[in-house]
Amino acid sequence: MPRDQAELNPRRVSGGAPVTARPVYPFTAIVGQDEMRLALTLAAVDSSLGGVMVFGDRGTGKSTAIRALAALLPPLETLEGCRFRCDPVRDGACQDDCPLREGRASARVIAAPTPVVDLPLGATEDRVVGALDLERALAHGEKRFEPGLLARAHRGFLYVDEINLLEDHLVDLLLDVAASGENVVEREGLSVRHPARFVLIGSGNPEEGELRPQLLDRFGLSVEVASPRTVDERVEVVRRRDGFDRDPARFLKAWEAEEVKLRDAILAARGRVARVRTPTRVLEAAARLCLAIEADGLRGELTLIRSSRALAAFEGATAVSLAHLRRLAPLALRHRLRRDPLDEAGATVRIQRALDDLLPP
Amino acid sequence: MTAARPVRPGAPDAHASSEGNAWADACLAVRLLALDPAGLGGAILKGGPGPAREDWTAALVRLLSPGGPVRKAPMGIADDALLGGLDLAASLTLGRPVARVGLMAQADGGLLILPSAERLGPEIASRLAAALDQGEVSVEREGLSFRASARIALVAYDESRADVDEDGLGLAPGLADRLAFHLTLSDRQARTAAGRAAAIAGEGSLAKARARLARMGPADREVVEGLCAAAEAWGVGSPRAALFALRVARAHAALRGAPHPGSEDAVAAARLVLAPRALRLPSGDDAAPAPPPPDAAASQDDPAPEDPAQEEREAETGLADLLVEAVRTGLPPQLLAALSDAGPAGLTAGARNRGGRTEAPRGAPRGSRPGRLKPGDRLDVPATLRAAAPWQTLRGAPVDGRGTRRRLAVRAEDFRLRRFTRAPETTTIIAVDASGSTAVNRLAEAKGAVELLLARAYVDRAHVALVAFRGVSAEVLLPPTRSLARAKRCLSGLAGGGGTPLAAGVEMAWRLALAERARRKRPRLVILTDGRPNIGLDGAPGREQAATDALAACRRVAASGLEAIYVDAAPRPAPDGDRFAKAMGARYAPLPLARAGAVAELIGGGARGSAPMA
Numbered sequence: 023m024p025r026d027q028a029e030l031n032p033r034r035v036s037g038g039a040p041v042t043a044r045p046v047y048p049f050t051a052i053v054g055q056d057e058m059r060l061a062l063t064l065a066a067v068d069s070s071l072g073g074v075m076v077f078g079d080r081g082t083g084k085s086t087a088i089r090a091l092a093a094l095l096p097p098l099e100t101l102e103g104c105r106f107r108c109d110p111v112r113d114g115a116c117q118d119d120c121p122l123r124e125g126r127a128s129a130r131v132i133a134a135p136t137p138v139v140d141l142p143l144g145a146t147e148d149r150v151v152g153a154l155d156l157e158r159a160l161a162h163g164e165k166r167f168e169p170g171l172l173a174r175a176h177r178g179f180l181y182v183d184e185i186n187l188l189e190d191h192l193v194d195l196l197l198d199v200a201a202s203g204e205n206v207v208e209r210e211g212l213s214v215r216h217p218a219r220f221v222l223i224g225s226g227n228p229e230e231g232e233l234r235p236q237l238l239d240r241f242g243l244s245v246e247v248a249s250p251r252t253v254d255e256r257v258e259v260v261r262r263r264d265g266f267d268r269d270p271a272r273f274l275k276a277w278e279a280e281e282v283k284l285r286d287a288i289l290a291a292r293g294r295v296a297r298v299r300t301p302t303r304v305l306e307a308a309a310r311l312c313l314a315i316e317a318d319g320l321r322g323e324l325t326l327i328r329s330s331r332a333l334a335a336f337e338g339a340t341a342v343s344l345a346h347l348r349r350l351a352p353l354a355l356r357h358r359l360r361r362d363p364l365d366e367a368g369a370t371v372r373i374q375r376a377l378d379d380l381l382p383p
Numbered sequence: 384m385t386a387a388r389p390v391r392p393g394a395p396d397a398h399a400s401s402e403g404n405a406w407a408d409a410c411l412a413v414r415l416l417a418l419d420p421a422g423l424g425g426a427i428l429k430g431g432p433g434p435a436r437e438d439w440t441a442a443l444v445r446l447l448s449p450g451g452p453v454r455k456a457p458m459g460i461a462d463d464a465l466l467g468g469l470d471l472a473a474s475l476t477l478g479r480p481v482a483r484v485g486l487m488a489q490a491d492g493g494l495l496i497l498p499s500a501e502r503l504g505p506e507i508a509s510r511l512a513a514a515l516d517q518g519e520v521s522v523e524r525e526g527l528s529f530r531a532s533a534r535i536a537l538v539a540y541d542e543s544r545a546d547v548d549e550d551g552l553g554l555a556p557g558l559a560d561r562l563a564f565h566l567t568l569s570d571r572q573a574r575t576a577a578g579r580a581a582a583i584a585g586e587g588s589l590a591k592a593r594a595r596l597a598r599m600g601p602a603d604r605e606v607v608e609g610l611c612a613a614a615e616a617w618g619v620g621s622p623r624a625a626l627f628a629l630r631v632a633r634a635h636a637a638l639r640g641a642p643h644p645g646s647e648d649a650v651a652a653a654r655l656v657l658a659p660r661a662l663r664l665p666s667g668d669d670a671a672p673a674p675p676p677p678d679a680a681a682s683q684d685d686p687a688p689e690d691p692a693q694e695e696r697e698a699e700t701g702l703a704d705l706l707v708e709a710v711r712t713g714l715p716p717q718l719l720a721a722l723s724d725a726g727p728a729g730l731t732a733g734a735r736n737r738g739g740r741t742e743a744p745r746g747a748p749r750g751s752r753p754g755r756l757k758p759g760d761r762l763d764v765p766a767t768l769r770a771a772a773p774w775q776t777l778r779g780a781p782v783d784g785r786g787t788r789r790r791l792a793v794r795a796e797d798f799r800l801r802r803f804t805r806a807p808e809t810t811t812i813i814a815v816d817a818s819g820s821t822a823v824n825r826l827a828e829a830k831g832a833v834e835l836l837l838a839r840a841y842v843d844r845a846h847v848a849l850v851a852f853r854g855v856s857a858e859v860l861l862p863p864t865r866s867l868a869r870a871k872r873c874l875s876g877l878a879g880g881g882g883t884p885l886a887a888g889v890e891m892a893w894r895l896a897l898a899e900r901a902r903r904k905r906p907r908l909v910i911l912t913d914g915r916p917n918i919g920l921d922g923a924p925g926r927e928q929a930a931t932d933a934l935a936a937c938r939r940v941a942a943s944g945l946e947a948i949y950v951d952a953a954p955r956p957a958p959d960g961d962r963f964a965k966a967m968g969a970r971y972a973p974l975p976l977a978r979a980g981a982v983a984e985l986i987g988g989g990a991r992g993s994a995p996m997a
Contacts, residue, residue: 044518079620085516142521143510144462147753149523154774171523184509184557189752227557249620256611259622261604264629267422268601 045270049090050280052083053259057245060333061353062091063284064243065221067291068332069177072242072325073200073222075185075233075357082247083259084225088181092138094285098177102130106173106216107137137178139171139220141196143187150192151207152214167214172196172205175220185224186233193233196222197240242325243350244357246370287336295335300327300342307347307381314376317358326354344381351377404712405567406435412564412655413439415634416536417446418592420494422630424515425537426564427500427554432540435568440538444494446589447536451493454486458499465510467531468524471769480527480772487514488531500539500554502902508555511537515561537562563627565659596637602629602644605702609646613653613706618662628656646702653709665707753799766799809907810846810863810899814892816912816952817853818883846904848895849873852888854881855922859891863899882924885916886932889967893940908940908947910969914960915953930959937966948972
């Protein structure tokens with residue numbers, strides 16, 4: 023068989039040379055980019071925040087941060103043999119061959135790593151939502167659903183780099199599933215629904231074409247990343263990256279303690295977040311703020327409250343404070359402002375102004 | 384400081400032998416790239432085809448691991464060829480799905496050459512960038528799901544020409560950022576350097592150098608800090624550039640047999656990696672006439688707040704100064720001139736980042752997508768067959784006595800529609816007369832009109848570019864873009880005053896339009912002026928010559944068959960305006976008193992072919 027052809031077998035690498043797993047740069051070793059790290063951490067605490075959109079310059083470590091977060095997160099519990107990696111408690115029986123449905127209540131609970139699925143550019147819709155299993159269809163003439171990328175991302179993260187380059191209909195589809203937590207497939211004579219709860223993370227450079235406002239609004243948080251602004255910060259970025267590239271094993275070991283610390287903090291916050299109180303004055307402040315900046319709809323308010331609650335839990339507070347609100351308002355609201363082409367001030371500035379008016383520090 | 388020879392700033396001989404040096408640097412770069420292809424990503428080779436480019440590429444092929452694959456991506460390569468997908472012919476013959484890996488995976492461990500890289504679409508560029516980042520391709524297409532190793536060095540032939548393309552075009556910035564070397568080659572350089580082929584030699588030394596590079600310890604803090612400071616001073620924003628510089632310094636040290644990178648290596652790295660990326664002159668530079676404007680948005684990494692501290696530190700660090708100067712020696716002379724013109728704030732990030740170009744080209748073939756076949760749609764037959772092929776057994780297509788399938792069962796869900804049916808995108812190029820005479824009345828209106836147009840660009844899928852002419856010349860203020868953020872930044876900096884170089888303005892707009900047309904966009908010109916040129920094409924004052932030049936420029940527009948609108952902004956419509964409009968074959972639109980909205984409406988109306996007048 024010529025080098026450029028390969029037998030189809032999704033379970034082993036087909037064609038070309040085998041892929042060797044690359045070490046992942048530690049999340050805690052990222053220099054600066056506080057806003058992005060905060061947003062990703064909160065999404066890890068409460069996956070219902072509705073995704074994170076990362077805007078920024080090239081080479082600012084967007085992809086690095088998301089891959090790093092994946093490596094950091096604790097494993098998930100699932101049932102052995104479950105193709106959708108369902109949560110045995112929350113999801114119940116999922117599809118036809120679910121271990122629970124087959125009455126094997128004693129199915130073994132196993133740990134699986136939190137998935138971070140990269141949506142490769144050029145992915146076709148059938149691979150995103152899932153389709154007939156090619157091999158089974160051909161070999162046995164059997165109709166079996168082959169889960170797609172949405173299923174693979176269940177309970178984890180789905181990362182789309184340069185989301186502004188993705189077909190609009192695919193972005194729509196992703197946001198639909200991300201919002202409903204369920205993927206429904208009706209094609210090739212199949213009718214399948216399966217849980218697909220994931221945090222959608224998009225990244226893009228606003229200077230290379232923008233995302234449609236309708237789509238933008240559906241992201242929970244948005245963050246802006248920029249190139250390091252001081253020489254010191256730059257030096258640190260280069261030194262750490264160089265250290266990692268030269269000896270990944272040693273670098274990872276040096277950062278292990280930090281990584282464990284953050285993982286524990288995220289786990290603890292997940293346990294606490296449901297018990298964090300949200301005082302009425304905080305709710306009122308959020309409502310007043312959203313009115314003042316004329317953010318469309320209620321999505322902004324809901325995200326603002328939820329993310330503030332996640333932050334409170336992460337910091338070990340028992341109740342949401344106005345300080346939490348103030349810190350997250352730009353992240354939760356800046357991408358929801360109606361655009362005014364003749365207003366020079368950016369969205370962040372407008373939010374800051376409203377904050378200063380309504381919630382003087 | 385070791386062997387590095389300090390270069391005096393502004394020394395008259397700094398560029399005396401710049402051509403020979405450029406070739407020597409290119410020869411050095413090819414060896415460095417061959418030493419660490421995975422770490423350095425690859426190179427952009429600017430310039431036309433010729434022996435210099437061929438020799439350089441041949442040398443790289445020779446120096447990279449022998450027998451490694453070399454692949455060339457054809458122009459307009461599609462996803463299935465680049466990433467891989469279902470091999471239709473083999474699948475149908477064998478009766479089982481056969482995947483074919485794409486060019487990137489085929490080039491694994493070797494070289495991928497991109498001809499005409501300046502015309503690469505944003506989708507393909509981002510797929511290449513992802514492969515460079517990950518060292519693999521991940522394919523989720525056509526029912527297939529696989530990953531294949533793709534550790535490639537990329538060599539992009541960028542044939543965009545400065546005289547035609549101005550600064551608007553070139554390799555997609557996201558991809559350019561991931562290639563360490565940006566080289567400008569010309570055959571003249573190669574000839575001046577004696578013995579072109581001999582200059583790229585020394586295969587024997589690379590094996591040893593590779594071993595040294597693998598063992599090399601960390602760089603001194605001074606080297607890292609010096610390279611970062613030099614990057615900062617020259618406005619090189621991307622952290623990737625500083626990292627590349629460090630890697631080049633390490634490879635350079637390995638090449639000359641040093642145990643770890645020293646100042647000599649850092650100097651070479653600064654010259655090779657940072658110089659071609661320079662965006663502004665270092666602050667305090669002699670050639671820089673004025674301090675940076677307070678507009679922080681003008682430069683994405685405006686160092687203003689940290690300036691005093693930084694200058695202090697640089698004064699202490701001799702190496703940083705040395706490296707800042709090293710970058711200067713590597714600058715192509717014309718780039719230095721451009722930087723000086725732009726002042727210390729430098730070219731705006733936008734002007735260099737060319738954001739607008741990355742929008743997907745409509746009207747070009749863009750593969751196919753599933754969908755219902757409606758009248759007017761075009762079926763992509765091969766893609767449809769590919770979609771149908773795997774299901775033939777399942778669908779029970781009839782099989783004849785010899786076991787061969789006689790008919791293909793194709794269903795509606797297999798239909799794949801071609802996606803290049805949409806009309807080409809338009810690019811509206813607005814040339815604004817910012818001379819003293821027009822500015823007073825009209826500049827604000829023009830600015831408003833551009834912003835309103837941009838706000839609607841989503842709906843129209845249109846791009847807007849802005850050319851301003853005033854004083855003695857014209858400049859592209861805003862390369863074609865849909866980005867509101869960038870437009871605002873450019874517009875806020877536009878001030879009026881000076882003479883009316885109408886010829887230069889029309890000429891610039893015309894060139895931009897031709898470049899857009901080459902990118903399969905539909906360019907439209909809007910010239911907004913009071914029609915009183917007093918500066919000729921050569922920048923010399925004089926009404927008569929200015930009018931003659933302007934008419935000639937207008938005729939060129941007509942000769943190229945470009946759609947144009949001439950907005951006469953004179954307080955009273957003058958016969959001259961009509962003359963220019965006729966020469967250009969443009970619609971003439973007198974606008975005695977208008978608001979921004981009226982100008983935008985006029986331009987928008989032009990797109991639909993009607994002619995609303997104020």
